[in-house]
Structures are given as C-alpha cells and as structure tokens.
Amino acid sequence: MNAALTCAQEWVVDLTEADVHLRDSLRCEKGLLQVGVSMHGRRDGKKAIDFACQSDRAPRCLVRETTGRRQYHNVQRSMKRFEATAQRHAAARFAHVTSIYKFVRLTRPHAWWKSGVFLVMAAPAVHAQGSLRLTGSMDAGIAYVSDAGGTAGAHSAWQIKNGDVNISRWILTGEDPITNDLNAIMTLTNGFSVMTGAAAQQGRLFGFQSFVGLSSRSKGTLTLGRQFDAVVQYVEPFALGGTTYGGTAFAHPFDNDNLDNYTRTNNAVKYSSPDIHGLAFGGTYGFSNKPGAFSDSREYSVGASYHLGEMRVGAGYFQFNHASNLATANTDGAEPAGAPFNADRQRTYAAGGNYRLTRATLGLVLSETRLDNATSINNVADTAIKLPHDAVRFDNIEVNVRYFVTPKWHISAAYVFTYGRFDTPAGTRYPKWHQVGLLNTYFLSQRSDVYGEVIYQRANELEGTGIHGAQISNFPRASGSNQLVAAIGLRHRF
Structure with a gap:
C-alpha cells in the first residue's frame, strides 16, 4: 500500500522561565513561518515556553509499508537543514536554551489510525489542549x-x-x-x-x-x-x-x-x-x-x-x-x-x-x-x-x-x-x-x-x-x- 501525506518540518526552542520575555524577540529564519508560542511545565519543574517555526513549503512525505516496516522518504534531508538552522540561531542568541526539538507532523492528524501511519518524533510530546x-x-x-x-x-x-x-x-x-x-x-x-x-x-x-x-x-x-x-x-x-x-x-x-x-x-x-x-x-x-x-x-x-x-x-x-x-x-x-x-x-x-x-x-x-x-x-x-x-x-x-x-x-x-x-x-x-x-x-x-x-x-x-x-x-x-x-x-x- 502506498500513501502520500503532507508533512511539516518544525523546530521548537525550549526556553527557561527566566527567558520567557525573549519570545517577543524570537524570529523565524527565512523560509520558515511562526506557528505558535506555548507555555508548558519543564522537566525540572519550572515553566518554559516553546517557540515553533515550520516550513512554508511542506514537502510531500511518502509513506510506504513493506513487510510490516514503515519507511519515510524525502524527510531526513530536509530535517537536517531545519535542525541546523534552528541550532545555529538559538545558540548564537540565547544562553538559556535548554533543548531544540524536531519532528515530522502529519497535516491530517485524524487519518493516522486509518492509514497505519504514526507520528515520527525526535522529541517529547506535542502540546495539546487539556x-x-x-x-x-x-x-x-x-x-x-x-x-x-x-x-x-x-x-x-x-x-x-x-x-x-x-x-x-x-x-x-x-x-x-x-x-x-x-x-x-x-x-x-x-x-x-x-x-x-x-x-x-x-x-x-x-x-x-x-x-x-x-x-x-x-x-x-x-x-x-x-x-x-x-x-x-x-x-x-x-x-x-x-x-x-x-x-x-x-x-x-x-x-x-x-x-x-x-x-x-x-x-x-x-x-x-x-x-x-x-x-x-x-x-x-x-x-x-x-x-x-x-x-x-x-x-x-x-x-x-x-x-x-x-x-x-x-x-x-x-x-x-x-x-x-x-x-x-x-x-x-x-x-x-x-x-x-x-x-x-x-x-x-x-x-x-x-x-x-x-x-x-x-x-x-x-x-x-x-x-x-x-x-x-x-x-x-x-x-x-x-x-x-x-x-x-x-x-x-x-x-x-x-x-x-x-x-x-x-x-x-x-x-x-x-x-x-x-x-x-x-x-x-x-x-x-x-x-x-x-x-x-x-x-x-x-x-x-x-x-x-x-x-x-x-x-x-x-x-x-x-x-x-x-x-x-x-x-x-x-x-x-x-x-x-x-x-x-x-x-x-x-
């Protein structure tokens, strides 16, 4: 079975509570669009914010099932570019950046259970309401x-x-x-x-x-x-x-x-x-x-x-x-x-x-x-x-x-x-x-x-x-x- 889904490459900078004010000065790199700022509890019990940017031209993510294994194509090459851009930007400006997340997000979130395609992540969970x-x-x-x-x-x-x-x-x-x-x-x-x-x-x-x-x-x-x-x-x-x-x-x-x-x-x-x-x-x-x-x-x-x-x-x-x-x-x-x-x-x-x-x-x-x-x-x-x-x-x-x-x-x-x-x-x-x-x-x-x-x-x-x-x-x-x-x-x- 072949299935094609639109994917979005996104990077997220996790700032400590002391740096929450920096959200107003954060900017996305050229070719990236801001998709939101959210507050959450950090691993050490303090508050933190996530500042997220994603590609304005989300590539096609071809998902192919072969012998029970899901293979993802046309993703890793783009992800490396976005990750490098995010890390250079964060390290150069913000000393309290605790981590940089990257993940592939399906733009049709309710279709994963039908197609057997799961969210691929290199970081903790995506924030959701409630x-x-x-x-x-x-x-x-x-x-x-x-x-x-x-x-x-x-x-x-x-x-x-x-x-x-x-x-x-x-x-x-x-x-x-x-x-x-x-x-x-x-x-x-x-x-x-x-x-x-x-x-x-x-x-x-x-x-x-x-x-x-x-x-x-x-x-x-x-x-x-x-x-x-x-x-x-x-x-x-x-x-x-x-x-x-x-x-x-x-x-x-x-x-x-x-x-x-x-x-x-x-x-x-x-x-x-x-x-x-x-x-x-x-x-x-x-x-x-x-x-x-x-x-x-x-x-x-x-x-x-x-x-x-x-x-x-x-x-x-x-x-x-x-x-x-x-x-x-x-x-x-x-x-x-x-x-x-x-x-x-x-x-x-x-x-x-x-x-x-x-x-x-x-x-x-x-x-x-x-x-x-x-x-x-x-x-x-x-x-x-x-x-x-x-x-x-x-x-x-x-x-x-x-x-x-x-x-x-x-x-x-x-x-x-x-x-x-x-x-x-x-x-x-x-x-x-x-x-x-x-x-x-x-x-x-x-x-x-x-x-x-x-x-x-x-x-x-x-x-x-x-x-x-x-x-x-x-x-x-x-x-x-x-x-x-x-x-x-x-x-x-x-």
Whole structure:
C-alpha cells in the first residue's frame, strides 16, 4: 500500500522561565513561518515556553509499508537543514536554551489510525489542549573526592553519585484551557536517587514541587502548593548553581542563599506577573498553619527581573521565621523537615545579572544571608554542623561565564568568594571560602549529554566557628581546609 501525506518540518526552542520575555524577540529564519508560542511545565519543574517555526513549503512525505516496516522518504534531508538552522540561531542568541526539538507532523492528524501511519518524533510530546504529560531527567556519574575524611582524617574517595549537576526527577504536568487567556495548571515533581531509587527531599513523594493554579498570559500566574521562592525564580538563573550550567556542586557554601534551590516552601501562595515591557515581578507567602502563632515557621519572598536588549538583571528577598527540623518545630509550617538552618530567622538578599555576547554569556551574582540565633547548619551531605546560638552572616560574590563552542558543546565556569561572620559566645569569627568550578558538557542528542566537572574549594579561618573543613555541595566534609572534586556523568531527559 502506498500513501502520500503532507508533512511539516518544525523546530521548537525550549526556553527557561527566566527567558520567557525573549519570545517577543524570537524570529523565524527565512523560509520558515511562526506557528505558535506555548507555555508548558519543564522537566525540572519550572515553566518554559516553546517557540515553533515550520516550513512554508511542506514537502510531500511518502509513506510506504513493506513487510510490516514503515519507511519515510524525502524527510531526513530536509530535517537536517531545519535542525541546523534552528541550532545555529538559538545558540548564537540565547544562553538559556535548554533543548531544540524536531519532528515530522502529519497535516491530517485524524487519518493516522486509518492509514497505519504514526507520528515520527525526535522529541517529547506535542502540546495539546487539556494536556497531561510525563517528563523528567536522570543524572548519574562517578566522582573523585580528594579529601572526604571529616573528623576521621584525610581520606580520598571514589564515589558513584546521583545528581552531581541536576537532581534526578520525574514530572507530571497538566493544563486545562478555560478561556483563550486563562488555563488551569498543575505540576507534580518527584525527586529521586538513580542509585538507590529512594525519594529525595527528605523522602517526600512530590518533594521537588507540587502545585495547582491558574495561568493567564495577560494577568499572570497564581499557584498554591509546595514551590520555589522568588529569589530562586528571579536571581538563580544568573548563577551556575541550580542550573544546567553548573548545578548542585556549584552551589555557594551550604547553599546559604538558596540559589541551588535546596529549600522549597510548603503551604505557599505564589504570584508571577506577565512580562510588562521587559519587567516581571512576583512573590510567595508560605503559611505557618499554626493556631495562635501566625509567624511560626512562615515564609515570604518578593522579586523582580528586567531585560533590555542583551542585558538582564534580577533581584529578590527571602525570609523564613523559625525554620527548624527539630522535633519541637512546627511540623505543619512552611518548611520543617527541609530547613537548611535551624535559626529563629533567616533573611536572604540577592541580586544578579548577565550580558549575552554572540556565543558567551557573562554573569554576576551578589547575595547575603543572615541567621538569627542559629543552632545548626543542616544542608550538608553528612552530619549537621552544630552552632552555639550564633548570629551568622554569609556574603557571596559569584562571577561566571557560559560559552557555546558549538551548538552541541558548551563550557561554563564560575568563581565564588564567600565572606562569613559568626558572632559566637567566644567572640566574632570571620571565615572565608574560595571556590572555582568548571563544567564541560557535550550533547549526544537533544535529550542526552555527557559532562565532566572539576570543583575546588578552600576554606580559611574556620577556627571557633564549629565548621571543621571545606565542603563542596553534595559531598562529604574534608578533614582540612582544601577539597577537590572531579566527576564525569551522564544526563538523560525524557
């Protein structure tokens, strides 16, 4: 049986939520027509947009069945041209492009079941009204740690690791159109360990994120559930920690400013505005849910971003009251089990920005975290660090660069300096951290890549702070002031 169907070659650029404003500046290449822009939930739980272009002269796609196999002709040659055009265009202009999809789409979508012809795709599902889809990513690798001995003394280690760059996760997202401008949305994201199968985020089923809400292109998005705060939304995209360009091991010491999104907010109401002539803003409020103690384990945050040409900037503020993982904590509060610090109050101020060149993006991030009456640091890969009711301050400066050597190969690097102040009962201490990281990533396909990373940290003047060694995020504590991590890994997105 021979059948001829008209096919359309289409490319789609997947932009992170931080780059949603760029949809107004995207243009199709010559010979391509824009076919739409759509919002969707991305694999890591954040929002993203798809910008799609297709050929204005869709070629004939000859489908022939021979001995049970379907052969497609006059397609691959055209697809290669469109894919190359899309990748060159995206890599040259947008540093936050996470993937480029390509697929062949039948222009008679209701005829496939009659002819036995199925949709051929090299990417995840096509978006549809009333959609529900499952996506995700897996990250695993092998790491060498120069010193992981802690108080037992200097001992190196070889470790097989989960999520050295990005925590493995699966994501269920749904969208239900209510009007042309309003959609009901939902996201359930489960973080897990590839190595053990155990749930991440203190064993929660949907600890990465879980929320439901309403989204309007003209009015903004309102969601309720377990979500990221405004500092993560508006400042994290400028850092390497928490992104695909650096990830977990690139976090600032103890992820003190949450730019690696260690902390989520329970009971949160969140609003995110639409892009208003380059300006976007939003905030969260996490309820304590405790009768008679409205502020016990509550959270609130605000943030904003602005873009002008190739320059983008953002700023945010985040505060937790009585965040604690102790047995006496408010277990119904905004973040009990996953509190990064046990303290009466945590306040984080952050600002950042970047500037895009042809292939490189230069970034700068400044942040400060203050802890009142801190008794422990919990966000470590081993035992918590006890503090004697200190007033603690971390000041962080990060300078980074992201460079696309080719559309399939990119390199990113960062230097972080952290200046601490610990007001202890024995006096004030001023610890300092220097950290340098390099990540080299090569894409095997649109959904799979291999990477190699090297991170070095030096921690000075730790005496009297309760901290006994350098500690790169996601790795055991060193016995001394120096620690080096070298890792290789594989990431796959589905």
